[in-house]
Amino acid sequence: MITSDVRQKAHKGRLVLRQLATLTEEEKNKALMKVAEEISLRKEEILQANEQDRKGAIEEGVSQALLDRLTLTEKRLDEMAEGLRDLARLEDPIGEVLDTSTLANGLRIDKVRVPLGMIGMVYEARPNVTCDAAGTALKTGNAILLRGSASAIHSNLALTKVIQAALKETAVPSEAVQLVEDLKRSAVQEMITANGLIDVIIPRGGAGLISRVVKESTVPVIETGVGNCHIYVDQAAEPEMATNIVMNAKIDRPAVCNAVETILIHQEWANRYLVELCHLLSEQGVELRGCPETQKIFPQVKPAVESDWETEFLDKVLAVKIVDSLESALTHINRYGTHHSEAIVTDDSATAQLFLTGVDAAAVYHNASTRFTDGGQFGFGVEIGISTQKLHARGPMGLKEMTSYQYRMYGTGQTRG
Template identity: 55%
Template sequence: MTLTKGNVNVEEQAIEAKKASKKLMVLSEKEKNEALNHLADVLEREYETILQANEKDLENGKEKGYSEAFMDRLSLSKERVADFANGLREVAKLEDPTGNILTDWTLDNGLQVEKVTVPLGVIGMIYEARPNVTVDATGLALKSGNAIVLKGGSSAINSNGAIVDVIHKGLAETKIPKEAVQFIASTDRAATNELFTMKEHIDVLIPRGGGKLIQAVVENATVPVLETGVGNCHIYVDKEADATKAINILVNAKTDRPAVCNAAETLIVHEEWLEKNSEALIEALQRNNMNVHGDEKAVSVIPGAVPAGHEDWANEYLSTDIAVKTVSDVNEAIGHIETYGTKHSEAIVTENDETAQLFLSLVDAAAIYHNASTRFTDGGALGFGAEIGISTQKLHARGPMGLPALTTVKFLMKGNGQIR
């Protein structure tokens, strides 16, 4: 695929996607599943082509001084290619979300009414460094009968272009038209901005990436937006928390993959628990190379901790840095989350079920955990096969967005001549 800084006809690509979406809508579930499984095979077979393109992006990233966390999100390997190929196979196994009759009834005049799930149509996907999103989003879109227009970030443009080339190669041998997957091979911001206003061709925009990207799409798009969100996630360790559970959950949520949006960024800890378990907590923090930004109490207890300011409580570190806030009760913890949380994923660790229920009821987030890591806010982990993003809004879809989130409804009426 030829990459360019301009001269890309985005509208023409959107029109082609719209035409292809009509063909997708009439394909059977069997035909879509066969196509996804074939794409998975082709991706695994062509992994070297993808890795060669990815190497160009990694070299560019080194020259530009990208952070370690950013480079991790950008980097591909044979294993990672196999992972997102397997993601396609998992999506193929899932139930088709379209054509389901949600409810039906008959009016007094004999008119039969059905409420049926149907594809959204054409999805515009705007995303940043993760090349795996190219495959995940494509698989979910095609399975749910949607065409997709992909606009990845410039940092991964070689990787994304190679992946889409392989996808087109695979689709040419299936019933799905390759025009159903469009890739805007341009680093020009104007190409992205064009997508914002193509209401006649694009049915929904999904931004996935950092806060600035998401904000730009939400504030400037005239196309409806399915908003995903950044993850300033908290672990609240209550005074009645089991110490082993609390530390294991914290370490997993913070260090398993620090650069992902469901990683914990702030530890909120009850001051009584901290006094009893400070030695074990300090050992875990030091063993896992966590850099602590704490309030006055945390700094006085944890060696090497630096004072935290407003920016620390609001920061999505995406690294092994962590903010530590001490509180006197669960309500103070909930208040801190209300002020600084991003409505993504929050967790409480406690053996007191009443305290846990209060937290679960009052915290406003897409995913809330009791005695478990925030790392489970993930489409694959929750059995969706893959996800197209994690919605932190409240309309249409919330939380990890799998196949059902990519559908809408139609009312179908069948009569025998009724008039009103």
């Protein structure tokens, strides 16, 4: 008998997989539009639930940056709804023929995109993930079992109820989206070992959560990664452009994974422009932690320690290191980076190309902010996470990353002798 919250809901999702796989693109798109409409209509209900979570977080004394990740507003709900509408406008990848060939005996082989199946999503803090993950799963004919953190439980419950209510008025079964309400640590353990019920696990959150899931899961994992992102400001960087990019990458939303955490500055550029950049960052409330060379140029910085180079601060904290060459910058990034997003600012195209090919990361930038590593910005509608691994999915994961493939053979009576 299936008794636990996790297994009951995973089982419900599995029961509708065949129905999901046979839905038409029009049926799935109508469902996404209906969910978007329902979110817009029930904003007040969702925001009231979110306020309960916010009050709890404030009482616990979480940082302003982490509180921002938890917070929903009317604008953010509008953006979530529009993200679902964007998904509905995108081409459905299910059924796409990736390759076709015909054997000498006339047997035709088609390689066709199909859903992954039952997806388990374990995530922290951000309630928008509930909506984004559900929408991406539905568009690709998958079922999804969501397990958010205790800090966002009221928001996640409200959003799940809205999604399920909307789906009941469509051809998509409401059982396709389930939320685990058990907040005990054992519930996550049960999800990541639910072989046969869950086909793939996607963790999204801090380093501790991701590391635990990767190490302990017996279900296949698509690993999303922490974002210890770097910007290298080359000696040939145009100062105003470099300043604008660094400021955007740190200040826009410091608590997200594509925010910059360390800037590497070529010595020649630093001698001329670093003082002004540090003043601007400090004026915006950024705590700077610098290497000895940085301290010589801007004495107000705090001395950086080894752990600062490997930390995803998720806050208004920035590590600053002066380097003497592109090679030094690459060595630092490939040692401390998390294979997420790395950028170079330079007017030297040859140097830029060496950087782009020399950095091991899912997304690399020349003269642009790391903040663009985002499914919506990439034209994916929304994303289910950002993968830092190299197998199956890498970078922002959109619709195609939520699919597998199947070989379909078409014969005329062939048998193998």
